[in-house]
Amino acid sequence: MNDKIKIVIDGKEYWTEHGKTILDAAKDNGVFIPSLCHVEGVKTAGSCRICNVKVNGRNMTACSTPVAEGMTIVNNHPELEELRKAIVEVMFVAGNHFCPACEKSGNCELQALGYRFLMLVPRFPYEFPDKGVNAESKYIYHDRNRCILCKRCVRTVMKDDKHVFALNSRGGEHIHIKIDTELASHLTEEEAQAAMDICPVGAILKKERGYYNPIGERKFDKQPIGSEIENK
Amino acid sequence: MKDKVQDIIKKYHDDKTRLMDILIDIQAEYNCIPGEAIEIIAGQLNMSKVDVEQTLSFYHFFTTEPNGKYTVYLNDSMVAEMMGRDEIARAFEEEAGTTFGSVTEDGLIGLFNTSDIGMNDQEPAALINGVPFTSLTISKVKELIAGFKAGKEVKDMIGQTGDGNNSDPRIMSMVNNNCLKRIGSIMCLEYETGWALRRTVHITREAVIEMVKRSNLRGRGGAGFPAGLKWEFCRKSEGDATYLVCNADEGEPGTFKERVVLTEMPEQLFEGMAIAAYAINAKEGILYLRAEYIYLRDYLEDVMETMRKDNLLGKHILGVEGFDFDIRIQMGAGAYVCGEESALIESMEGKRGEPRNRPPFPVQAGYMNQPTVVNNVETLSTVVKIMLNGPDWFKAIGTPESAGTKLLSVAGDCKKPGVYEFEFGTKVNEVLDLVEATSVQAVQIGGPSGVCINPEMFDRNISFEDLSTGGAFIVIGKDRDLLQDVVTNYIDFFIEESCSSCAPCRSLTVILRGKLQKLLNGHGTMNDIDELYRWGQFMKQANRCGLGQTAANPILTTIENFRPLYEALVKTDEDYMSEFDMSKAVEESCKYVDRVPNVH
Ligand SMILES: Cc1cc2nc3c(=O)[nH]c(=O)nc-3n(C[C@H](O)[C@H](O)[C@H](O)COP(=O)(O)O)c2cc1C
Ligand code: SF4
Ligand code: SF4
Ligand code: FES
Numbered sequence: 001m002n003d004k005i006k007i008v009i010d011g012k013e014y015w016t017e018h019g020k021t022i023l024d025a026a027k028d029n030g031v032f033i034p035s036l037c038h039v040e041g042v043k044t045a046g047s048c049r050i051c052n053v054k055v056n057g058r059n060m061t062a063c064s065t066p067v068a069e070g071m072t073i074v075n076n077h078p079e080l081e082e083l084r085k086a087i088v089e090v091m092f093v094a095g096n097h098f099c100p101a102c103e104k105s106g107n108c109e110l111q112a113l114g115y116r117f118l119m120l121v122p123r124f125p126y127e128f129p130d131k132g133v134n135a136e137s138k139y140i141y142h143d144r145n146r147c148i149l150c151k152r153c154v155r156t157v158m159k160d161d162k163h164v165f166a167l168n169s170r171g172g173e174h175i176h177i178k179i180d181t182e183l184a185s186h187l188t189e190e191e192a193q194a195a196m197d198i199c200p201v202g203a204i205l206k207k208e209r210g211y212y213n214p215i216g217e218r219k220f221d222k223q224p225i226g227s228e229i230e231n232k
Numbered sequence: 233m234k235d236k237v238q239d240i241i242k243k244y245h246d247d248k249t250r251l252m253d254i255l256i257d258i259q260a261e262y263n264c265i266p267g268e269a270i271e272i273i274a275g276q277l278n279m280s281k282v283d284v285e286q287t288l289s290f291y292h293f294f295t296t297e298p299n300g301k302y303t304v305y306l307n308d309s310m311v312a313e314m315m316g317r318d319e320i321a322r323a324f325e326e327e328a329g330t331t332f333g334s335v336t337e338d339g340l341i342g343l344f345n346t347s348d349i350g351m352n353d354q355e356p357a358a359l360i361n362g363v364p365f366t367s368l369t370i371s372k373v374k375e376l377i378a379g380f381k382a383g384k385e386v387k388d389m390i391g392q393t394g395d396g397n398n399s400d401p402r403i404m405s406m407v408n409n410n411c412l413k414r415i416g417s418i419m420c421l422e423y424e425t426g427w428a429l430r431r432t433v434h435i436t437r438e439a440v441i442e443m444v445k446r447s448n449l450r451g452r453g454g455a456g457f458p459a460g461l462k463w464e465f466c467r468k469s470e471g472d473a474t475y476l477v478c479n480a481d482e483g484e485p486g487t488f489k490e491r492v493v494l495t496e497m498p499e500q501l502f503e504g505m506a507i508a509a510y511a512i513n514a515k516e517g518i519l520y521l522r523a524e525y526i527y528l529r530d531y532l533e534d535v536m537e538t539m540r541k542d543n544l545l546g547k548h549i550l551g552v553e554g555f556d557f558d559i560r561i562q563m564g565a566g567a568y569v570c571g572e573e574s575a576l577i578e579s580m581e582g583k584r585g586e587p588r589n590r591p592p593f594p595v596q597a598g599y600m601n602q603p604t605v606v607n608n609v610e611t612l613s614t615v616v617k618i619m620l621n622g623p624d625w626f627k628a629i630g631t632p633e634s635a636g637t638k639l640l641s642v643a644g645d646c647k648k649p650g651v652y653e654f655e656f657g658t659k660v661n662e663v664l665d666l667v668e669a670t671s672v673q674a675v676q677i678g679g680p681s682g683v684c685i686n687p688e689m690f691d692r693n694i695s696f697e698d699l700s701t702g703g704a705f706i707v708i709g710k711d712r713d714l715l716q717d718v719v720t721n722y723i724d725f726f727i728e729e730s731c732s733s734c735a736p737c738r739s740l741t742v743i744l745r746g747k748l749q750k751l752l753n754g755h756g757t758m759n760d761i762d763e764l765y766r767w768g769q770f771m772k773q774a775n776r777c778g779l780g781q782t783a784a785n786p787i788l789t790t791i792e793n794f795r796p797l798y799e800a801l802v803k804t805d806e807d808y809m810s811e812f813d814m815s816k817a818v819e820e821s822c823k824y825v826d827r828v829p830n831v832h
Contacts, residue, residue: 046733047733052773059773061589065589083770090735091735091739093739094735094738123763170584170730171730171738172727179282180282182281
């Protein structure tokens, strides 16, 4: 069966396959579209909105939109750049992101996107939320004020076929991630590490080990986010 | 408690997707959903506790602490505030001896705010243990609190019952429907229940879809999607079953037309649902009814029962082999966003009402991932008249792009609020004349997500191509403070009601609110107005669903149509404006040393 189809991104033609999302199709072809809430192989959340592209003139999220034959996609465009940068800034002011004091610094995707979009100071006023931390379980430390509510943990971290992390409440001030302390306390060290690794920011940290890799030698310290796709 | 909770769960066959019903029943039983019950549900349904709470905490009417033997939910929507809701709130607080957001120490009375409850034509209004109390006065509040203290039944305190079917023994409500002020030409046309369905079953399913397509009927819930086309898409989708959902969530503040339709002509709606079900070959229909309208549930159930006896619902409808269709009512639990069709489906599946990413659309993969048609109450009711009188008759009414009529819920500063049926194309001015609105500063068309128009625009008309509305038409008088009373209330509404999934919808609304407040406090500059407008555009571009995409509309449309109001907030005689207010910053410390802030 020949499932190959042609799409156009920023005026250039690319081959891809039916069933892929715009995000994946772009990635396969060495085109970087920023993403935050997306996790490969996991049900789409479409919640961060950073992967906004224009499809046939309409704003769509690349992570949730399947490709179609002849689709015309705009990715690099000042308006989209501005929008994505604004979204990154919104996330910075909606939380408390004091990067120099965060264990995730250098491995944090939000921070990396801030650099990529050349963010200096967010245009929006800081909210300085006070949503608290949860350190009740053995290996997990969860700082709600760093959480960008991408739902990666909600969708992926399971114990005994049950969700360990879940959303709670709604409305900007109230919504937060709630951890099932009982389930979380049964997580193994490896599982806790995996939970930390799935979190794009420094909201989920694994206890008992910090700064193992020194700042300066971490993932995005070496090359900007997205270059792994673009330099392929 | 264990047995009772387990019985409730069993009633829904240990089915996770019925979590809403389970929680609703438990809340009704205990005035809350206690931790113990959460644990039992989690155990029985094999979920984690936080997973149960994930759904629970999404809905306004679910609580984990007891919310009072008598629970007052007082509407705080914009029109309610216009009609003196704050005074009523104070009276409740004084009489009950507790503040809003809390329960009296003895657990007797709980006072809470709530978003619009669909009674904007008779504010101030509240729901007390699910029973609506409208046109509240201070003396009525006193009487109510005395009644609570004396242990009276809520139902016995309503006094006089309202007009129309509100006095039907199955409803017995004090609500007034201000019954369809102008007898309109389509929805309100008298007919005999069952006749449209009789005509329908004589033609093929395809022919029914064809008729509805030819009529140009567009969805009345807001988006205006052609109904016939939606049915056709659904019919062509593959699946094991097809579902028909009627959207009776009616959460847009200022809208209450469906309350009236459900009270005065539910047969027409159910018949319309049966016609749609025939067309798309659905066996199961669901009426998603907003929690605020629970007082109509028994009545609606009874109407359906009668229709089953008349063979208009159930098996072999009208004797047609293979035409089986029945309807169940799914109650909501307080969340405006659940009116969005995919959020509504999520809710029906026992989850948080978060709108889905599309594609896929509900017609492809909706309820239980099967092809599903979601239509508005008014859309489905209108279908009945199309089947009776034909698509050409229907198309001849209204405008070329907006066929037929529209029910408008008119509220605010006018003498005759209520529900009216107008032909599409009716000018705003004509509506204002009819409802006797004389001193008008602005009209809010379509609720908070719509547009706020100025008097120069009053010769424009109600239609999909000009001023589109899901039903709300709110008159704002000349003496109102548009930015403080209207825009602020609306933005607060969106902050409260966002499903909070999308980052911009969750957080940028709060930022916009802050900037607006800065202007209102007299600390804004011209640049702030421009930024407010620019940032508002991000909302349109970035968010997933209509809520987030329109949440900045109250700001955007007032900047567009009432810019002088904003400019008047900006002091132009000062060279430099600071956001920082020194006097305010030292206010607290001055208090302790008995001084008044006096800094320059
Ligand atoms: C935030 C939001 C709230 C909505 N609320 C309602 C509602 O209460 N009732 C309704 O019929 N449609 C509502 N809609 C529109 C529905 O998504 C959907 O378009 C409609 O129910 C389809 O029916 P129709 O085609 O018959 O209009 C809402 C949409 C959004 C984005
Ligand atoms: S804790 Fe991390 S993974 Fe989970 S929602 Fe927050 S930011 Fe996302
Ligand atoms: S736009 Fe707002 S309400 Fe709609 S899905 Fe996004 S967060 Fe939820
Ligand atoms: S990556 Fe697409 S919305 Fe988050």
